[in-house]
Amino acid sequence: NAGVTQTPKFQVLKTGQSMTLQCAQDMNHNSMYWYRQDPGMGLRLIYYSASEGTTDKGEVPNGYNVSRLNKREFSLRLESAAPSQTSVYFCASSVWTSETQYFGPGTRLLVL
Amino acid sequence: KNEVEQSPQNLTAQEGEFITINCSYSVGISALHWLQQHPGGGIVSLFMLSSGKKKHGRLIATINIQEKHSSLHITASHPRDSAVYICAVRAQGAQKLVFGQGTRLTINP
Numbered sequence: 001n002a003g004v005t006q007t008p009k010f011q012v013l014k015t016g017q018s019m020t021l022q023c024a025q026d027m028n029h030n031s032m033y034w035y036r037q038d039p040g041m042g043l044r045l046i047y048y049s050a051s052e053g054t055t056d057k058g059e060v061p062n063g064y065n066v067s068r069l070n071k072r073e074f075s076l077r078l079e080s081a082a083p084s085q086t087s088v089y090f091c092a093s094s095v096w097t098s099e100t101q102y103f104g105p106g107t108r109l110l111v112l
Numbered sequence: 113k114n115e116v117e118q119s120p121q122n123l124t125a126q127e128g129e130f131i132t133i134n135c136s137y138s139v140g141i142s143a144l145h146w147l148q149q150h151p152g153g154g155i156v157s158l159f160m161l162s163s164g165k166k167k168h169g170r171l172i173a174t175i176n177i178q179e180k181h182s183s184l185h186i187t188a189s190h191p192r193d194s195a196v197y198i199c200a201v202r203a204q205g206a207q208k209l210v211f212g213q214g215t216r217l218t219i220n221p
Contacts, residue, residue, distance in 0.1 A: 015171075031207075040213065041114070041213060042114075042198065042212055042213045042214065043198070043200075043202075043211040044211070045208050048207070048208065050207055056207075058208060059208075071125065071209075076201035088153065089165070090155065090157075097202075097207040097208070098142065098202070098207075099144070099160075100145070100157045100160050101145075101157060101209070102157070103154070103155040103156070105154055106153050106154075107157075
């Protein structure tokens with residue numbers, strides 16, 4: 001099993017460009033999450049999907065949209081990237097929101 | 113004040129030392145998690161606990177619900193234990209985790 005996979009691993013964008021970060025899990029988990037990690041700050045939740053067909057805002061949702069495409073896949077879209085969105089993005093999944101989360105390897109995003 | 117506070121922020125020790133990392137939180141919780149972030153960036157879950165104590169190899173996690181405090185201990189520390197250790201809590205009735213800022217541990221040979 002691959003666990004949680006994320007693409008791309010690294011991306012450079014110019015301000016105003018759009019992109020989609022992809023996340024997939026093969027563990028048959030119901031819940032999926034998108035986090036960002038910035039220096040000196042803890043992981044912060046952007047959006048999550050408690051189960052297929054639902055999505056909810058986390059702590060820092062502004063400037064992002066998500067799609068739970070199916071049970072396996074949860075994508076994060078930046079419609080108009082800003083330098084403040086330079087960060088490392090982690091996708092995670094769990095059986096349910098009450099259970100242990102499994103993390104992907106992360107995507108390093110630089111917005112110039 | 114953050115909901116989850118870890119101490120110390122940085123810890124350097126010699127191989128073989130007994131390590132303690134602390135986590136305090138301010139809300140009633142359903143569960144507390146300890147995670148490890150390797151120097152390469154990958155994050156793995158170490159423990160999820162809601163009471164008492166859990167042990168896995170040289171790692172021990174304890175929680176005191178009344179005092180709103182948890183500790184992560186590492187016995188016989190080794191350079192490969194060098195990582196950032198992260199505490200996270202799920203408040204009662206919540207679906208989301210709130211994370212501490214992490215403790216950077218360096219074990220020198």
